[in-house]
Amino acid sequence: MLGKTANGLYWMYRYMERAENTARLIETGQRIALTRLNQTDEEWASVLQSADSFYGYNAAHDEISRDSAIDWMLRDKDNPSSVLSCVSAARQNARLVRTAITGDVWEAVNSAFMALKTTLARKVSERDLPSILRLIRHHAALVRGVTHGTMLRNDIYDFARLGTFLERADNTARILDVKYYVLLPSARAVGTSLDNVQWESILRSVSARGGFRMEFGAGGGPREIAEFLILDKRMPRSLAFCAGKLCDNLGYLTSDGDVGQASVERVNALKNGMLSKSIDDVFDYGLHEFLQKTLEEISGISRQIEQDFRFYA
Amino acid sequence: MAEHSVFDEMWGDDDTLRAPYQNFHDWFDQEDPKRLRAKNREAEDLFRLTGITFNVYGRSEAEERLIPFDIIPRIISGAEWAKLSRGIEQRVRAINAFLHDIYHTQEIIKAGRIPQEMIAQNDAFLPQMIGVDAPGGVYTHIVGIDLVRTGPGEFFVLEDNARTPSGVSYMLENRETMLQMFPELFSTNRVQAVQQYPIDLRRSLAACAPKMTTSDPTVAVLTPGIYNSAYFEHAFLADQMGVELVEGHDLRVVDGRVAMRTTHGYKPIDVLYRRVDDDFLDPLNFNPESQLGVPGIMDVYRSGGITIANAPGTGISDDKAIYSYMPEIVEFYTGERPLLQNVPTWRCSEPDALAYVLDNLEDLVVKEVHGSGGYGMLIGPTATKKDIAAFRRKLKARPKNYIAQPTLSLSTVPIFSRTGLSPRHVDLRPFVLVSPDGIKITPGGLTRVALKKGSLVVNSSQGGGTKDTWVLEE
Numbered sequence: 001m002l003g004k005t006a007n008g009l010y011w012m013y014r015y016m017e018r019a020e021n022t023a024r025l026i027e028t029g030q031r032i033a034l035t036r037l038n039q040t041d042e043e044w045a046s047v048l049q050s051a052d053s054f055y056g057y058n059a060a061h062d063e064i065s066r067d068s069a070i071d072w073m074l075r076d077k078d079n080p081s082s083v084l085s086c087v088s089a090a091r092q093n094a095r096l097v098r099t100a101i102t103g104d105v106w107e108a109v110n111s112a113f114m115a116l117k118t119t120l121a122r123k124v125s126e127r128d129l130p131s132i133l134r135l136i137r138h139h140a141a142l143v144r145g146v147t148h149g150t151m152l153r154n155d156i157y158d159f160a161r162l163g164t165f166l167e168r169a170d171n172t173a174r175i176l177d178v179k180y181y182v183l184l185p186s187a188r189a190v191g192t193s194l195d196n197v198q199w200e201s202i203l204r205s206v207s208a209r210g211g212f213r214m215e216f217g218a219g220g221g222p223r224e225i226a227e228f229l230i231l232d233k234r235m236p237r238s239l240a241f242c243a244g245k246l247c248d249n250l251g252y253l254t255s256d257g258d259v260g261q262a263s264v265e266r267v268n269a270l271k272n273g274m275l276s277k278s279i280d281d282v283f284d285y286g287l288h289e290f291l292q293k294t295l296e297e298i299s300g301i302s303r304q305i306e307q308d309f310r311f312y313a
Numbered sequence: 314m315a316e317h318s319v320f321d322e323m324w325g326d327d328d329t330l331r332a333p334y335q336n337f338h339d340w341f342d343q344e345d346p347k348r349l350r351a352k353n354r355e356a357e358d359l360f361r362l363t364g365i366t367f368n369v370y371g372r373s374e375a376e377e378r379l380i381p382f383d384i385i386p387r388i389i390s391g392a393e394w395a396k397l398s399r400g401i402e403q404r405v406r407a408i409n410a411f412l413h414d415i416y417h418t419q420e421i422i423k424a425g426r427i428p429q430e431m432i433a434q435n436d437a438f439l440p441q442m443i444g445v446d447a448p449g450g451v452y453t454h455i456v457g458i459d460l461v462r463t464g465p466g467e468f469f470v471l472e473d474n475a476r477t478p479s480g481v482s483y484m485l486e487n488r489e490t491m492l493q494m495f496p497e498l499f500s501t502n503r504v505q506a507v508q509q510y511p512i513d514l515r516r517s518l519a520a521c522a523p524k525m526t527t528s529d530p531t532v533a534v535l536t537p538g539i540y541n542s543a544y545f546e547h548a549f550l551a552d553q554m555g556v557e558l559v560e561g562h563d564l565r566v567v568d569g570r571v572a573m574r575t576t577h578g579y580k581p582i583d584v585l586y587r588r589v590d591d592d593f594l595d596p597l598n599f600n601p602e603s604q605l606g607v608p609g610i611m612d613v614y615r616s617g618g619i620t621i622a623n624a625p626g627t628g629i630s631d632d633k634a635i636y637s638y639m640p641e642i643v644e645f646y647t648g649e650r651p652l653l654q655n656v657p658t659w660r661c662s663e664p665d666a667l668a669y670v671l672d673n674l675e676d677l678v679v680k681e682v683h684g685s686g687g688y689g690m691l692i693g694p695t696a697t698k699k700d701i702a703a704f705r706r707k708l709k710a711r712p713k714n715y716i717a718q719p720t721l722s723l724s725t726v727p728i729f730s731r732t733g734l735s736p737r738h739v740d741l742r743p744f745v746l747v748s749p750d751g752i753k754i755t756p757g758g759l760t761r762v763a764l765k766k767g768s769l770v771v772n773s774s775q776g777g778g779t780k781d782t783w784v785l786e787e
Contacts, residue, residue, distance in 0.1 A: 003574045004563050095364070095539050098548040099558045107362050114361065155576065259577055309576040313562050 003310035005097050006159045010311070012093035012101075012109070013147075013163035019086035020140035021171040025051050026073050027133050028205045033066055035197060044069040050178045050205065053081050070129070075120040083136055084120045087113050090143075100156045104146040112139035158249040162305060165249075169242035170298050175205045176229055177291040183222040184287060199225055206237045226287065227279040239294060243271040246301070253309075260308040266301050270294070320464045320724045321736050322387065333388040333785055336502050341385075341734075349384065349729060352494050356382050359493070365486050365549075367542050367773065381778035382487060383728045384494070387739060387760040391505075391787030397460070397468060397743070398754045400652035403643060405456050405745050405752055408475055408630045410646035412452035415629055416442045426641045431634060436683065439591060439626035441598055445615055447624045449521045449749040454586075454622035455514070456745040457481075457758075460653075462724040469656045469721065470639070471740060475631040476623060477588050480759040480779075481744050482546040485510060485553075487759075487781040503786040505756035511553030513746055513753055514586075520748040521620050522583045530583035532556045533573060535564075537589050537605045542774075547588050561589070566609040571619045584620040585610075591625045633682045633716050634660060657719060661712040670717040671708065674701050677717045679708065692769060694720050723769055726780065728762060738763045740771050741782065757782035 029047035041064045048054040048069055056079055057064075057072050075084040091113040094106055101109075115135065124132055151157050176183070182198040199222060203209040212220060212228055220228075232238045246267045254260035274294060282290050306312065320326055323334045330338055357379060360366070366377035389397075414420050415438070421427050432438050457478030459471040488507050492499060515532060522530035536547035538560050551558035563573050564582070572579035587594065593603040598611040613619050629635065635642075637658035643651040659666035659677075670677060679691040691704040708715055725736035743758030760780040761771035771777040 001576050002557055002559065002563055003576055004560070005557075006576050092539065095544070095548070098364075099552040099556075103363070106364065110364050111362055253576075310574050310578070313565075313574060 001100070001155050001159075003312070005100050006155075006309050007306070007311035008093045008097035009100060009156060009159040010163035010305070012090050012097065013160045014167040015086040015090035015093065016109070016112075016140055016143050017164050017167040018081060018171070019083045019090065020137060021168070022051055022073055022081060022083050022086065023133050023136040023140075024207060025175070025205055026070055026129075028201050029069070030066075030129060031204065032197060032201050041065065046178050048073070050175045051081060052174060053079050056080075067123075071123060074124060074132075084116060087116050087139075102146070102150040104150045105143065108139070108143045108146045112143060115139060155253055158253045159309075161245060161249040162253075165242040165245040166298060166302055166305075168237055169239050169246075170295065172206055172229060172237050172239055172242070173291050173294045173298065175202065176226070177288060177295070180287045180291060183226045184283075195222075202229070208235060208237060211235055223279060223283075226282065230282060230290075231275065231277075231279060240271070240275040243267065243275050247271050250305075260305075263301060263304045263308045266297070266304055270297050270301065319722050319736070319738075320462065320467075322462070322724050322726045322739075323734075324736075325465070333390040333393075333783075337386065337388060337498065340498060340501065346733065353384055353729060356384065356490050356494060359490060360486070363486070365482070365545055367545065380483060380773045381764060382490065383762060383764075383778050383780045384491070385727050385729050385734065386491065386498075386781045386783045387726045387741075387762075388502075388783045388785065389757070391785050393466075394505075394756060394784040395787070396466075397653075398756075400468075401458050401743055401745060401754055402752050403647055403649065403652050404458060404470065404473070404639070405453065405747060407639075407643040407646045408456065408473060409450070409452050409747060411642050412475075412624070412627055412630050413447070413450065414646070416445060416626065421642070421645050424645065426645050427635075427638050431638070432629065435629060435632060435634070437626070437628035437632045439629075441611055441615075442624070442626035445624075448523045448617065448620045451521050451622075451747050451749065452624040453627050453630070454518060454521060454624075454747055456747065457742045458653075458745065460741045460743070461656075461721055462739075462741070463722050464724075467654075469654050471656060472633065472636060473631040473639070474742070475627045476590070478742070478744065479543045479546055479588075480742055480761075481510060481755075482549040483779050484744065484755070484757065484759045484782070485549075487779055491781045502783065504783045505786060507755050507757055510744070510755050511550060513755070514550065515554040515556065517746040517748040517750070517753065518584045518586055518620075518622055520750050521622065523617050523620050525617060526583045531581065532584045532586065533559045533582045535559055535561070535585050535587040535589055537561075537593070541588075543588065550586070561603075561605045561607055564607040564610075566607065566613055569613060569616065569618055571607055571610050571613050582619060584622060586622045591628065594621070594625060633680055634662070634713075637716065656721060659717040661708060661715040661717060666717075667708070667712045670715075671705060674705060674708075676720060678720055679704060679715050679717045682714050682716060692720065695767075695769075720769070726760070726762065728764065728778075728780075735766070737766070738769050738771065739780070756784035 025047050029044055032043045044064050044066060048057050051073055053073065060078060061068050072079050073082055076082045077085060079085060091109050094101060094109040098106060119132055119135060147160060179198065179202050182195060200209065202225060203212050206229060208229060216224055228235055229238050231240050233240050233244060235241055250260060250264050250267055254264050323331060325331050360379050360382060366379055415432060422429050422432065453475045455478060457474035459474065460468050461471050462468050484507060518532050519530045533556055534547055534551040536544060536558055548558055557573060559573050564571055567579045570581035571585065572581045589605050592600045593605040595606045595608060595611045596603045597608045614621050637660055639655050640651050659670050661667045661670055675693045677693045681689040691700065723738040726739045727734035728737045739760050739762045741758050741760050744755050746753040760782040761777050762780055763769060763771045764776060764778045
C-alpha cells in the first residue's frame with residue numbers, strides 16, 4: 001500500500017471518530033445545562049477543554065456562552081475539530097483513498113458530508129439540536145457499519161482501525177483528565193447530587209452509562225468509573241480496550257517483521273505497562289499525572305506510526 | 314445555419330423515426346413523463362452520492378459540480394458503428410506511425426507532405442523524445458477521437474485527443490446509471506457492452522510494459538491530485554483497474570527505476586498511466602517549477618525502465634495546425650484513402666487562408682491551435698459584432714495561433730426537457746486503446762450534448778451535458 005494511502009485511511013477514520021465524539025460532548029454539555037445543577041458557563045468551559053478546543057474558542061470569542069460554544073464545536077470552520085470540519089476532512093481523505101475503500105464506505109462518508117453540510121449551513125436552534133446530534137451519530141454509525149461489513153480484513157482495514165482507536169483513546173483520556181478532580185478519592189465522601197451529575201456526565205460523554213449500570217447497578221462511585229474507563233477490557237471506549245485493539249492491528253500489519261517494530265514496542269509498552277496496573281496504582285501515581293502521561297504516549301505512538309509506515313515523503 | 318438543414322438522429326431529415334430508435338421510442342411512448350422526471354432527479358442524486366463530479370477551476374472554493382446527465386440515449390446502429398470504427402482504427406494507426414516517424418527519421422517531411430516548420434516550430438514537439446523508442450512501439454495508448462455528424466452517413470473528425478483524453482468514466486457511469494434506472498430497456502434493445510473498458514485498459518497498458526519487466530507488470534495511475542478537475546476519473550479508473558493511484562510526491566527514482574513509496578518501502582512501477590501534462594511530468598527535463606511530476610522520470614523512460622502512457626510528446630499529433638494535415642498523414646502511413654473525413658480547415662498562418670478567414674469571420678468557427686475545452690474560440694454565426702471585432706484584432710496580431718473551420722450543422726438528438734423531447738446538438742468521443750496486441754475501440758463512447766437550444770458548445774466546462782451512447786448489435 002502507498003504510504004500516502006495509509007496516511008489518508010488513518011486520518012479519515014480519526015476524523016470520523018472525532019466528529020462523533022464531539023457530538024457526544026455537546027450532547028453531554030447540553031444535558032447538564034438543562035438539569036441546571038451547575039454553573040452552566042463553567043460546564044461549557046470544561047466541555048470545550050474536553051474537546052481540546054478551549055484555546056481556539058477563546059481566541060475567537062470574548063466570553064463563554066452556551067450558544068457560541070455549541071456553534072463553535074458543531075460548525076465553525078475555524079475550529080478544525082468542529083463536527084463539520086471533521087466530516088469535511090474525513091471526506092477529503094476518503095477522496096484521497098477512494099481506491100482503497102469500498103464503494104459502500106465512500107458513499108457513507110460522502111452522504112454524511114452532504115447531509116451535514118446542508119444541515120449545518122445555518123446556526124442550529126436549541127429545538128433542532130437533539131435531532132441534529134442524532135443525525136451525526138447515525139452517519140458515524142453508518143460509516144462504521146459499512147466499514148465493518150464490506151472492507152477486506154487486510155492492511156487497509158488495519159490502518160483504518162489504528163486511526164479509530166488512537167483517536168478514541170485520546171478522547172477518553174482527555175475527557176477523564178478534564179474532570180479528573182471529581183473522581184479523586186477525596187470527592188467520594190461528598191456524594192452530593194452535584195457529584196452524581198458530574199459522574200454521570202463523564203459516563204455519558206463516552207457512551208458508557210448503559211454499560212456501567214449493567215455492571216454496577218445503582219452502585220459504583222468514582223473509583224469504579226475510573227477503573228471502568230481506564231482499565232476495563234470489555235468497555236469499547238476504555239483506554240485498555242483501545243490499546244488492545246492497537247496492539248492487534250499493529251500486530252497484523254507487522255507480522256512479516258520488516259517494518260513497524262518501533263510502533264509495536266511502544267503500543268505494547270502502553271498496554272502491558274501503564275494500562276495493566278490496578279486502579280489503586282493509578283490513584284497512587286496521581287490520576288491527572290497518569291492521564292497526562294497516557295496522552296503523551298498516545299501522540300508519541302501516532303508519530304511513530306507515521307514514521308514507521310512512511311506516511312510522508 | 315438554418316434550423317431545417319439539421320439532421321436529427323432520431324427523426325432523420327424528414328420526421329420519420331429512424332430504425333435504431335424504434336424500440337426505444339415505443340417504450341418512451343408508454344412511459345409516464347412524471348415517472349421519467351422523477352427518474353431524472355434520481356439519476357442526479359445517484360451521481361452526487363457516488364461523487365461523479367468535476368472541480369471547477371478559478372473558483373474561490375474548490376467547488377464540485379455535476380455534469381448534467383440526460384436520460385434519452387443516443388443510439389447508433391451496428392452497421393453505422395462498424396463503418397465508423399474502421400475509420401477510427403485507420404486514423405489511430407496513422408497517428409502512431411506519424412509519432413514514431415516524427416521522433417525518428419521524419420520521412421513524411423522528407424517526402425514533402427508536411428512542411429518542416431510545422432514540426433520544428435511547434436511547442437508540442439518535444440526534442441527530448443527524438444530517437445526514443447516507445448516500449449512496444451506504442452505512443453498513444455489511449456486516444457479519444459472527437460466526431461460530429463451532419464447527416465445519415467456523414468461523420469467528421471473534429472479533433473484527435475492523443476495526450477490525456479478524459480471522459481471515459483462518464484461513458485461508464487452513464488451506462489451504469491441507465492442499467493439501474495431502466496433495466497427493461499436493455500432487455501428489449503441489444504446494446505453492446507462498455508463495462509469491460511477498465512479491464513481492457515489494464516491489459517492494454519500491461520501489454521506495453523518495458524522489455525525488462527519479467528513478471529506481471531505493476532501499473533499505476535498518476536494524478537495531479539484531488540483538486541484537479543478530473544480527479545474523480547483518475548480515482549475511478551485506478552479503482553476499476555485495481556491499481557494504485559499515485560501523485561508526484563509518492564514517486565521517486567530509485568536504482569534507475571521509478572518507484573512508489575509504500576508502507577513497506579519503495580516499489581518499482583512498470584507502466585505509468587499519467588494524467589499529468591508533459592510540461593509537468595519531470596521538473597528536471599521540462600517545467601522546473603512543477604510539483605506534480607517525478608524528477609528524472611524522463612531519464613528512466615529513455616533508458617527503458619518505465620512505460621509512460623501516453624508517451625511524452627504525443628501532442629504534436631493532435632495539435633490543431635497538424636489536424637489540417639491528417640488526410641495526408643493517413644494516406645502517407647497506411648497507403649489508403651482516409652475513411653473518416655476531416656473538417657475543411659483554413660490555416661491562418663497561410664496569407665491566402667488568413668485573408669479568406671478575415672473576410673468571412675461571421676460564418677466561421679475560429680479556434681486557437683493549442684486551445685481546448687471550448688475556451689478561446691469564436692463561433693461566428695452566434696457571436697456579437699463586438700466579439701468578432703475583438704477576435705479580428707487577435708487574429709491579425711498572431712495569425713499562426715489560429716485555424717478556422719466552416720460552421721458545421723451538427724446533428725441533434727432529443728433530450729428530455731420540461732416540454733418532452735427537444736432536439737439538441739451532440740458530438741461523440743469514442744475511446745481507443747492501443748497496444749502491441751492490437752487496437753480496441755469500446756462500442757459507443759461519450760456523447761456530449763449542448764443543453765441550450767441552438768447551442769453548438771458541448772463542453773462540460775461550458776454547460777454541456779452527457780448521454781448514454783448505445784451501439785446496437787448488428
